[in-house]
Amino acid sequence: MDRNRAIAAAIVIIVVSSGIIVAAWTAINRPDVRIGYLEKDLHQLAFRVALVNGWFEEEGISVELKVYGNGALEMDAFLGDEIDMGYLGAAPALTKRINQDIMVTILAAVNLEGSAIMVRKADYDDGTITHVANLTGKSVHIPGPSTVQAFLLRLALNQSGLSPSDITTLTTLPSFMAESLSAAEPAFVAWEPFNARAEYDGLAVPLVLSGEIWPRHPCCVVASSNSFLASSPDIVQTVIDIHVRAEEWIVANPIAAIQIASEWLEMEDAVSAVETAFNRIIFDYSVNRTGIEMYLSYLIDQDILLPHKIPLDIEAFLGSFINTTFVEST
Template sequence: MRLWKWPAAVLLAAALVVFPACGGGQEKAKIRIGEVTRSIFYAPQYVALSQGFFKEEGLEVELQTTAGGDKTMTALLSNAIDVALVGSETSIYVYQQGSDDPVINFAQLTQTDGTFLFARKPGASFDWNQLKGSQFLGQRKGGMPQMAGEFTLKKHGINPQKDLTLIQNVDFANIPGAFASGTGDYVQLFEPQASIFEKEGRGKVVASFGVESGHLPYTVFMTKKSYLSKNGAAVQKFTNAVQKAEKWVASKPVEEIVTAIKPYFPDTDQEILKNVVKRYKDQGSFAEDGIIDEAEWNNLQAVMETAGELKTKVPFGTLVDNRFAEKAKQEVK
């Protein structure tokens, strides 16, 4: 989604409104999270909730799904939420528009793209050249899934605009339905839809865009710089809880992770949940700590630049603050 098209009034309001700290000089005990979507990909977040890690840190956390990068960032900028869980590219889009109160990435949750290449008629073996001349149903332009997809195609010598028929005019929620109804030879899918389609016999996952595009600060907890300066102690407690959850996910078997997150996916088949968690765990999508390293940040911008979505490069320290994640990694045992 092209977030830099937001009305100027939204950014102006965000610049004028200062989110208040709790009365009496006390840090806020409640933090409101806006997640960009409800996804198994965000398993460590649901673990932090279900295992009581936020409560252990003395926090009351309210989770809401804000349905889309633009809506999530608008909610953050207008103080409807305190912390956003969304792709790091959104903080860059806001920065590119100009802001007196930039959005700062402070704790990473996932470190790879979460989409997979799904083939309607997979052969005995897969080669990326098989996509040439095909109809490819991709993700919406300007979002990280689309950018990671195009980055991967170009990496394998495929020009997305010339070597195949690229379809990008289908809304995110309608992409699975479009493929199921016959659109596309290949489709770029998130889980659990990829596993559901495999179970239904509609085709097969033949490659991972997460593996192909490398480590990225793909989904990150972020907040406004003004919120960090006023609520540093609460942000540290929040990051400590995230670190506990990330360590827990890294150390536990798939079955235990599924049990922990199942309440957040009551309508998802148990076997599908297991397959999805295993797939993401095996490819290292879940971050084991919240630290965003400079190589990841540079790779993110390389992906954006390849897709033509980066106006100018943003220095690593401008929109990344690792103080909280580094302290959490040291203190959480």
């Protein structure tokens, strides 16, 4: 009996000690900040520029990178405490902040414009589809119902005298959109570089650029979890300082920026397509609050937000959801 008790006590000591060691190892090896971003999204070039130029190391900050397929998945990562900060679309950030109470705050913009409604080249060349109105009765590929691109498609339909019910939307990953086009599904709406790549490959042509639908519309943003914002404001400030530096560097060094983008996107074989995509994007870190409020109105109008979750005081909600003081302090 005493021998069994001794063995049991030894096991308890080993288990507890192991837990302490693991916890200590995790604390020691945890980076200063875990940042999420979208895979091969040219809108988020600023983050890649900062990494390539070594600016996080220069500031003495250790960063763990987390890559996601879309903004909704990145918001889920915030919920699961996988990331502290992230580059993602304003629309999914807004949707999941409200519907799922995923507590994040938008701190800076990443880009304006940079999307397009693309149509199958064969349909455009033979005159079948040369205007948004020609999409009546057709299916259009979108990245998701709560995305910036879905909102832009709705605006374009309205501007052409159509309603969303005049078409069918299909949720598709942008990387598969161009190859999915057919006579019944002749169009897609996506962010760059997928549009320019489809054009370069001779699969699709722009029916309308997003800047023609809504000039200077907001798109991607930098966000932080509220808990990280409260616990590590100095780290957050440094990340935003680096982001602003990268945005300004891109504007001042477009040729070098395109080279970085070509390597990152694995499009060295199509640098001209990267240049086309780059020139369709406005790199700007200033938050377009009015634009985000328009997204919110759209999400409410399309019944994408849960009715009981819709903020009663929109202005107060936006005041807590958007914090530009970090950008203003750079």
